[in-house]
Amino acid sequence: xxxxxTLKEFLIAHKKEYLLGIFWVFFVDLIGLITPKIxxxxxxxxxxxxxxxxxxxxxxxxxxxxxxxxxxxRYFWRxxxxxxxxxxxxxxxxxxxxxxxxxxxxxxxxxxxxxxMAHATNDLNAIRMALGPGFLSFIDPMFVLTFTLFMMIYTVxxxxxxxxxxxxxxxxLISRMFGKVIHKRxxxxxxxxxxxxxxxxxxxxxxxxxxxxxxxDAEIQKFTSINQVNFQRxxxxxxxxxxxxxxxxxxxTFSFLIALSYGGILVVRxxxxxxxxxxxxxxxxxxxxxxxxxxxxxxxWQRASASMERINIIMNTKPEIIDGPQVRADxxxxxxxxxxxxxxxxxxxxxxxxxxxxxxxIPAGKKVAIIGRTGSGKTTLLSLxxxxxxxxxxxxxxxxxxxxQIPLETLRENIGYVPQENFLFSKSIRDNxxxxxxxxxxxxxxxxxxxxxxxxxxxxxxxxxxxTMLGERGVTLSxxxxxxxxxxRAVIKNPKVLILDDSLSAVxxxxxxxxxxGLKEIMQGRTSLIIxxxxxxxxxxxxxxxxxxxxxxxxxxxxxxxxxxxxxYELYQxxxxxxxxxxxxx
Numbered sequence: 328x329x330x331x332x333t334l335k336e337f338l339i340a341h342k343k344e345y346l347l348g349i350f351w352v353f354f355v356d357l358i359g360l361i362t363p364k365i366x367x368x369x370x371x372x373x374x375x376x377x378x379x380x381x382x383x384x385x386x387x388x389x390x391x392x393x394x395x396x397x398x399x400x401r402y403f404w405r406x407x408x409x410x411x412x413x414x415x416x417x418x419x420x421x422x423x424x425x426x427x428x429x430x431x432x433x434x435x436x437x438x439x440x441x442x443x444m445a446h447a448t449n450d451l452n453a454i455r456m457a458l459g460p461g462f463l464s465f466i467d468p469m470f471v472l473t474f475t476l477f478m479m480i481y482t483v484x485x486x487x488x489x490x491x492x493x494x495x496x497x498x499x500l501i502s503r504m505f506g507k508v509i510h511k512r513x514x515x516x517x518x519x520x521x522x523x524x525x526x527x528x529x530x531x532x533x534x535x536x537x538x539x540x541x542x543x544d545a546e547i548q549k550f551t552s553i554n555q556v557n558f559q560r561x562x563x564x565x566x567x568x569x570x571x572x573x574x575x576x577x578x579x580t581f582s583f584l585i586a587l588s589y590g591g592i593l594v595v596r597x598x599x600x601x602x603x604x605x606x607x608x609x610x611x612x613x614x615x616x617x618x619x620x621x622x623x624x625x626x627x628w629q630r631a632s633a634s635m636e637r638i639n640i641i642m643n644t645k646p647e648i649i650d651g652p653q654v655r656a657d658x659x660x661x662x663x664x665x666x667x668x669x670x671x672x673x674x675x676x677x678x679x680x681x682x683x684x685x686x687x688x689i690p691a692g693k694k695v696a697i698i699g700r701t702g703s704g705k706t707t708l709l710s711l712x713x714x715x716x717x718x719x720x721x722x723x724x725x726x727x728x729x730x731x732q733i734p735l736e737t738l739r740e741n742i743g744y745v746p747q748e749n750f751l752f753s754k755s756i757r758d759n760x761x762x763x764x765x766x767x768x769x770x771x772x773x774x775x776x777x778x779x780x781x782x783x784x785x786x787x788x789x790x791x792x793x794x795t796m797l798g799e800r801g802v803t804l805s806x807x808x809x810x811x812x813x814x815x816r817a818v819i820k821n822p823k824v825l826i827l828d829d830s831l832s833a834v835x836x837x838x839x840x841x842x843x844x845g846l847k848e849i850m851q852g853r854t855s856l857i858i859x860x861x862x863x864x865x866x867x868x869x870x871x872x873x874x875x876x877x878x879x880x881x882x883x884x885x886x887x888x889x890x891x892x893x894x895x896y897e898l899y900q901x902x903x904x905x906x907x908x909x910x911x912x913x
Contacts, residue, residue, distance in 0.1 A: 330635040348407030356470040412459030431647040441525020450634035457631030464624035519557040661741040663691035663854035696865030699874035743822030745830035757793040776819035782811035
């Protein structure tokens, strides 16, 4: 039960519903004892010839009344127990999703989407089954066995009752043996389902790449292989259940054999009446389901325990990026000045620094460009500014304050970020542009941002305009259109710091010039950091930093850097040559 500590608050909050459910289960089981006694009395009176037509209808009416009352009572315990179990699934799914939102990007680097989806679907379903049918299968047998045992002793005495229940210790032993095996194998089933989900998710997301490279057959083979592993693990679990459930039934059968054999002898001897013998066997039949339910409840709770263990691993994962005790709650706005003091950064789990002793001061309102070869550390630097990763204490300051002292909400609300890999949601273009920030934006504000990003005209070309629904990850739009929608999303929040991470790479030179012309207006009075590969994008920056292998090897304005014969000059000459070749081909 220790795995279910995550649900402690929920169970305390809903204890009233469960107590009411227990009451109705208790009531159903209690009135269920009436029918066998009535049948026994009916048999004895019928055998003795003391029963007339009115008496027969009386017994029939009592049985029908008990059945009707049982039906009503069963409705209520289903509402309180099964309904609360459904509520628990909603509660735990919300809690899991909310916790995932707090976790740092590094967590998602090592946990696949498919497996996380399996946690939010199959695992939660297994937990719901435990809190619904599993809880019922635990409570109901206790009442039925207790009441039935009492009635059996009252009806025929303790000797026959004790002999009939002699096989019960064997049932306990079987349940303990199989419980651990079920737990282990169900964990393996959930893991394989996560891998299967991840394979499907990746294949569908990359469907266009698969078709472009004619890899349909290869993808089918990969899926079939993982699907076969999932099948084999489910089959192993089914084999255990296939042995376990019949063994439970076999133990129940032994009880019936003893009851029929010894009970029949007692009837022949005259120690008990035929009616008492029928009542006893009816009570024993009532015990069949509880005995089978013991096996079922072990199965359900072991599955749920395995799933809860998987959920708890995530719930116990602490976010790496949080507001620490040193955070300044009074810091609700940014001016935008940035300072790097011997900034050195190494990704978690590695030992090679990505950034090495960077020293840069960027006054508020200045435009700084960063250029360098692939893998030189440009995007890493921007990730540290957004606190997607934690920079070392005292090495990254904003407005003269250590970044760790600035509330995360304040930091990110005041930064407009256009990532290198643009992600758009499967919503309308309006919703994607207005996604930025906490406020709601008017249509005029959304159109103004789109115009600034040079995508307003493209949006109007669509039949539904700003109401156009995008496909998964914005697949409806071209690469350039996605970049420009992302730019609109960043600028609409009117941030104090604007970060463009190679966000103009998918647009043509003419569109780039138009966007830069529009961005000049919004960059006025705000700090701007631009990563680019095309020098034409950053030549007007107040300062240009050239990164190579995590170090700043050159810095200065465009004109100052051209006077050197370093990396910037080489890149500039190379791009000039490429432009000349392109113009010649045209």
